[in-house]
C-alpha cells in the first residue's frame with residue numbers, strides 16, 4: 489500500500505510504507521520533540537553557557553518529577569555541543585565542552601570524582617587518595633576546556649548521611665568557583681531541597697521547572713506532534729477530546745507516560761492492522777497508570 493499520508497510529518501511519510509516490524513522498531517525508538525518548556529529550558533542552559541568567566545558563575549537547577557523529560561533535555565543540550573576528538577583539534581587536545589555526569593547513589597568525594605573521571609574517558613585513576621583524584625579531575629577538566637558541568641540525579645546527594653551531604657554541597661560550590669564554569673543540576677524536588685539546605689548554594693542556583701503536564705493547548709500540540717512522527721497509515725486524531733482525555737488520565741500528566749501510552753498503542757495499531765489509535769485500542773494495550781503500578785508493587 490502506498491499513499492501520501494498528509495497526517496504525517498514529511499520526515500515520517502516514507503516510513504509509513506515500510507513493513508510492520510521496521511515500523512514498530514521506529515515507533516519504539518526515542519525521538520526528540522521540542523515542546524515549548526523544553527525549548528525554554530534549553531535556552532536557559534545555553535544562556536549560562538555563554539556567560540563569560542567570572543568569580544560568581546550562574547548555575548541552573550532543572551527540576552521536575554521523575555520520567556518527565558529532564559534527562560532528554562540535557563542530552564539534547566550535550567548533543568548540540570559535542571566533544572572534539574584530539575585528532576580533530578588544531579592543537580591535538582581533546583575538548584569536552586559539556587561534561588555530563590550522574591551524581592552517584594550514596595555519594596562521597598571518591599565516587600563523585602570517579603564519575604567525572606569516567607566521563608572524561610579515564611579508565612585508571614588513583615583509587616586510594618581522594619586528593620589525587622580531585623587534582624586529576626580538575627586538571628583534566630581544565631585541559632578539556634569543559635565549559636559547563638551537568639550533574640544529573642542531583643537528588644542522590646540526599647542519599648548519604650547529613651555530614652556527607654554538606655561536604656558534597658560544599659564540593660559543588662568549590663568546583664564551580666575553582667573552574668569558573670556554570671553548573672547545571674538536574675533532579676526531582678528533592679534536589680531543590682538539597683540545594684536550598686545550603687544558603688550559599690541556594691542563591692547561586694536558579695531553578696528551571698519542568699512540571700507535570702496540564703490538559704491544555706500545549707498538551708494537545710504535543711499529541712499532534714507525536715502523531716505526525718509515528719508511521720501509522722491512518723490519522724488517529726490524538727488531540728481530539730476523547731483520545732486526549734483518555735491518554736491524559738492514564739498518564740497522570742507525566743511526559744514519559746504520555747509517550748509510552750501513545751507508542752505502545754501505535755505498535756498495536758501496526759501489528760493489528762488497525763493503523764490508527766482509538767480509545768479501545770489503548771485499552772487493549774493494558775497500560776496501567778503510574779499510581780496503579782505503585783499499588784501493584786506493594
Ligand SMILES: Nc1ncnc2c1ncn2[C@@H]1O[C@H](COP(=O)(O)OP(=O)(O)OP(=O)(O)O)[C@@H](O)[C@H]1O
Nearest residue numbers: 519520521553554555556557558559560743744747
Ligand atoms: N523532548 C522529548 N521528546 C520526546 N519524548 C520525550 C522527551 N522528553 C522525554 N520524553 C519521553 O519521556 C521519557 C522520560 O524522559 P527522561 O528520561 O528525560 O525523564 P527524567 O525527567 O530524566 O526522569 P528521571 O527523573 O526518572 O530521571 C523518555 O524516555 C521519552 O520517552
Ligand SMILES: [Mg+2]
Nearest residue numbers: 558559560640
Ligand atoms: Mg533522568
